[in-house]
Amino acid sequence: MKYQSKKKALILLADGTIFHGKSVGNKEGTAFGEVCFNTGMTGYQEIFTDPSYFGQLMVTTNAHIGNYGTNTDEVESDSVKIAGLICRNFSYQYSRPLADASLEEFLDHGKLFAISDVDTRALVGYIRDNGAMNAVISTDVENIEHLKEKLKEVPSMEGLELASKVSANETYFYGDESATYKIAALDIGIKKNILRNLAKRNAYIKVFPYNASFEELSAWSPDAYFISNGPGDPEPLIDAIAAAKAIIETNKPLFGICLGHQVIALANGVSTYKMHNGHRGINHPVLNLGTGKGEITSQNHGFAINREETEANELLEITHVHLNDHTVAGIKMKGKDVFSVQYHPEASPGPNDADYLFDDFFKLIEKNTKEIAKV
Known part of the structure; x- marks a missing residue:
């Protein structure tokens, strides 16, 4: 593991439910959006650059994200479009010969905040039962009440022109x-x-x-x-x-x-x-x-x-x-x-x-x- 000590992070859903994780790359950050999940086993780079995902916090259900790196030819737009990334295991190293950068480098270039070490099976199960809703991911784990107030200001996807x-x-x-x-x-x-x-x-x-x-x-x-x-x-x-x-x-x-x-x-x-x-x-x-x-x-x-x-x-x-x-x-x-x-x-x-x-x-x-x- 590249980072031995990773910052604590959380996912706070609009209904007050909290899931815990760690920040990718030991970075501090906060990101808001509608939380949703994608069940694809591959194609994370295409997902992250797909304009259809604009404004959404993406939960990837595949257990490992980043293991095959990224390639500049595999983007669907000119920039990262998701609002934030939530995953189980984030791979800092990659093994694909055709890759030209790690996923961490790709996300850093796109200024995207990501968290890992999340129980994504539990999170996805919760979304399936309770529906997609707004959420925030953050390393500001000591100020939950402040995050709740900021989350209330995020507009619903329903009626939102993007x-x-x-x-x-x-x-x-x-x-x-x-x-x-x-x-x-x-x-x-x-x-x-x-x-x-x-x-x-x-x-x-x-x-x-x-x-x-x-x-x-x-x-x-x-x-x-x-x-x-x-x-x-x-x-x-x-x-x-x-x-x-x-x-x-x-x-x-x-x-x-x-x-x-x-x-x-x-x-x-x-x-x-x-x-x-x-x-x-x-x-x-x-x-x-x-x-x-x-x-x-x-x-x-x-x-x-x-x-x-x-x-x-x-x-x-x-x-x-x-x-x-x-x-x-x-x-x-x-x-x-x-x-x-x-x-x-x-x-x-x-x-x-x-x-x-x-x-x-x-x-x-x-x-x-x-x-x-x-x-």
């Missing part, structure tokens, strides 16, 4: 300018691997900030539109919902992932709700209702769309269902080239179970561009 915190400030391009297709992507927390998956299928992507209007998106004359994943409650995203409504009217292809899926549902009058503890992991089973096949998926969301309202909506069809709790995992619009999923096909945990979704998107683009060319 896309503006992680979206690009200005438009930018990704891919080969000479590619066959042009896609306008609305960035409400987009992951780099989504852009890679679009670009490698012969697309040139123009990425727009979270509050871009339909007029701004369409002025580029794209062949299709994409609405990304992202953090927070979808209902405050008024601009994105308005843009989705206008895109749908164009009859051009539209694909949404995760938060983008929820935005498309809201554009069709279907409400969303905050889940008890959300879906976060890389082994979530989803049933494709069209093919009857199961898919192993990567998921990260704390909100979902209302299933009863979706079933009653004459414009929508449920295409995918989560097999653990039967929540809606995918929809498409009847008579429109519009579809979305509540999971991350670009994360490839299956590893290739959901790759077809990108292929389906490009089949729609190809079909649509041919139809336009005939007119």
Whole structure:
């Protein structure tokens, strides 16, 4: 062990429950956010840099975190996005030849406070029973009452708009300018691997900030539109919902992932709700209702769309269902080239179970561009 004497730390939940641990790297610190857990055995670097996790204290259920280090090519955004890290055993040493830094160095660079030596099984069990809630992790273990007062000031994730915190400030391009297709992507927390998956299928992507209007998106004359994943409650995203409504009217292809899926549902009058503890992991089973096949998926969301309202909506069809709790995992619009999923096909945990979704998107683009060319 690199650090023989580690500072005492605690996790204080909003309901007053306390769990104990030690600070990683013998550092002092305090971090606030909504506590949630991810069940993935690998992929911690991708999790920590995923914009969808902005504002959350991440509990990793795998017993060892950091054992394979980090690699600069395995980030999903330009910085660490989680609010803090909670783990059982933190590995200061790493053994992967492809790694270029330790996890401790990676977190130090991102100025992220982390604690270890936590009974994560007990903590995760508590969250499962009592739901995701705000919490604070801190080495200020002697001032619990002060931490409680500060914790009361942290806003609830329900009703919280966070896309503006992680979206690009200005438009930018990704891919080969000479590619066959042009896609306008609305960035409400987009992951780099989504852009890679679009670009490698012969697309040139123009990425727009979270509050871009339909007029701004369409002025580029794209062949299709994409609405990304992202953090927070979808209902405050008024601009994105308005843009989705206008895109749908164009009859051009539209694909949404995760938060983008929820935005498309809201554009069709279907409400969303905050889940008890959300879906976060890389082994979530989803049933494709069209093919009857199961898919192993990567998921990260704390909100979902209302299933009863979706079933009653004459414009929508449920295409995918989560097999653990039967929540809606995918929809498409009847008579429109519009579809979305509540999971991350670009994360490839299956590893290739959901790759077809990108292929389906490009089949729609190809079909649509041919139809336009005939007119």
